[in-house]
Structure formats: C-alpha cells, structure tokens
Amino acid sequence: GEDVEQSLFLSVREGDSSVINCTYTDSSSTYLYWYKQEPGAGLQLLTYIFSNMDMKQDQRLTVLLNKKDKHLSLRIADTQTGDSAIYFCAESLTGKLIFGQGTTLQVKP
Amino acid sequence: NAGVTQTPKFQVLKTGQSMTLQCAQDMNHNSMYWYRQDPGMGLRLIYYSASEGTTDKGEVPNGYNVSRLNKREFSLRLESAAPSQTSVYFCASSDRTGALTYGYTFGSGTRLTVV
Numbered sequence: 483g484e485d486v487e488q489s490l491f492l493s494v495r496e497g498d499s500s501v502i503n504c505t506y507t508d509s510s511s512t513y514l515y516w517y518k519q520e521p522g523a524g525l526q527l528l529t530y531i532f533s534n535m536d537m538k539q540d541q542r543l544t545v546l547l548n549k550k551d552k553h554l555s556l557r558i559a560d561t562q563t564g565d566s567a568i569y570f571c572a573e574s575l576t577g578k579l580i581f582g583q584g585t586t587l588q589v590k591p
Numbered sequence: 592n593a594g595v596t597q598t599p600k601f602q603v604l605k606t607g608q609s610m611t612l613q614c615a616q617d618m619n620h621n622s623m624y625w626y627r628q629d630p631g632m633g634l635r636l637i638y639y640s641a642s643e644g645t646t647d648k649g650e651v652p653n654g655y656n657v658s659r660l661n662k663r664e665f666s667l668r669l670e671s672a673a674p675s676q677t678s679v680y681f682c683a684s685s686d687r688t689g690a691l692t693y694g695y696t697f698g699s700g701t702r703l704t705v706v
Contacts, residue, residue, distance in 0.1 A: 490631060515694045524595075524681055524697035525634075570633060572694070577622065577641060578649070579695060583633040 486573055488582035495590050500558040502585045504571035507552060511573035514547060516556045519568040519584070528556075528569070563589045593617050597682050597698035604672045604705045612667040612701050614682030622685045623665035624695065625649075625657060627678040634681065640665055672705045679703070 485507045494500045506514065512533055517525040531538045531545045531554075538545045544557040554571055568584040595616045604610055616623065621642045626634040626649075636649030640659040654676060656668045665684075669676060679702050683695035 486633075488633075513694070517694070524699045525683075525695075526697070527694045530694060574694075578624070578636060578639060580636075581626075581634040583631055 486571060486580050486582035488569075488571060488585045490583060491586050491588070493588040493590065494561050496561060496563055498561055500556075500561045500565070500587055500589075502556045502558075502569050502571075502587065504554040504556075504582055505552055506554065506571070506573045506580075508573060508575055508580075509549065509552060511575055513574045514545075514554050515572040515574070515579065516543075516545065516554075517570040517572060517581075519570065521567075525570060558587075561587075561589050563591060565589055595682055595684055595696050595698035597680075597701050599701060600699070601702050602704070604669075604703065606673060606705060608672050609668065609670050610672065611669075612680055612682075612703075613664070614666065614698060615664045616682075616684040616696070617663065618684060618686070618696065619662070620684035620686050620696070621662070623659065624683045624685075625655075625665070625667045626681045626683065627651065628681060628700075629678050637667065637680075672703075674705045677703060677705045 487505045515530045516528040518528045519525045542559045546555045566589045570584045572579045572581045598613045624639040625637040638657040640646045643662045682698040685695045
C-alpha cells in the first residue's frame, strides 16, 4: 500500500544540525521529494532525489536514501531560525505524489 | 509569473451551503491536483486531472466534485458543505504525469471553515 511516515515534531538549537526522517513503502517510487511549508503558505519544493542515488547535497541540505530500508532523511546543516517550518517528504507513484504527515521543525535561538 | 493561483484565500460556510474553489496555473502544465491538509494527517489527494479532459478520484473524494475547465483551470466544488470539510485546500500542478522530475508547484491555499 501507499504510506509515507514521518515523526511529527523536531526541536533544535540555532547552529545545530537537523535531521528529519521519513519511511516509505513503495519501492517502485522513481523520485522522492522534500517540501517545505512556512506558516500560512503553500508547499515549496526544497530538493529531490532520484531513486538510483544514495545521496544528494545542495548547500546546507543533504538527502540520504536507503532503498533497502525504504528510508529517506533530510539533514540541514547550521540550522537557522528561518528554517522553522513544516517539512514534508513525498514519493511519486503512478503520476501522483503521496505525502507524509509533515515534521514541524522548531529552531530555538 | 503567478504560478498557481487559488481563490478565495479564506471562506466560511454554513453546513449545507455549496461553493466552488478556483485554481488556475500559467505554466502550461498538463496535470493538476487538489489536496486537503489537516493537522497531523499531511496532505491527502482529493481529485486529480492527468490531462485536459480527464479527472480521477484520489484518496478522499467523497463530498467533492471537480471540473477541468481547460488546460489552465481546475475547480473543486463542495455541493453540501459539512464541518468535516473544514480544512486547508491546496491546488497543485505538474508538467508530466510519468516521470515527476520537478515535483509539483503549489498554490498558497484556501482556508475553509464550515460551521
């Protein structure tokens, strides 16, 4: 079945690294995504990874993919207060995106 | 460069009233989607339109109807609103239905309250 799971909340101190985890169930997903939602706004694509990759780095963001365990993570280095938001992982399946519940990241000064 | 535009941004309805949520995109995307977002439940797909002239049910279609008016516009209609439909509704579009290289572009949402 289609199911994407995330923990609901993460709190870190400014300057620390944040790691947001996600598990998915469908091994045929071609792409996996991370979206960011700021308060009162829609979702913005943060980064994505193709299913044949293990890692993707983009400035402060590192995405790790473990296909065997169907585990996806997003690491934010040097977390800033502006990173406070809800982060959604999503898998692509038959032309549709299936989203996790979202992880609220709280960054304390 | 507007992207995906949703109207209205806020709406309060009484139980049993009807309304249509509007969505338009200016990116020449083929596929459009309607999601609802509820606390702790993420985004759930209501309906989608893979291409102009086609619509399909998603995970939670009951109580909703959609119309793909043309390539740009995809509307969501609540015929008889219920309190359980209080939610934030997002419209999204994408350029391909097969390989979703760039994911979706989202609108800013419609916050609907049914009393």
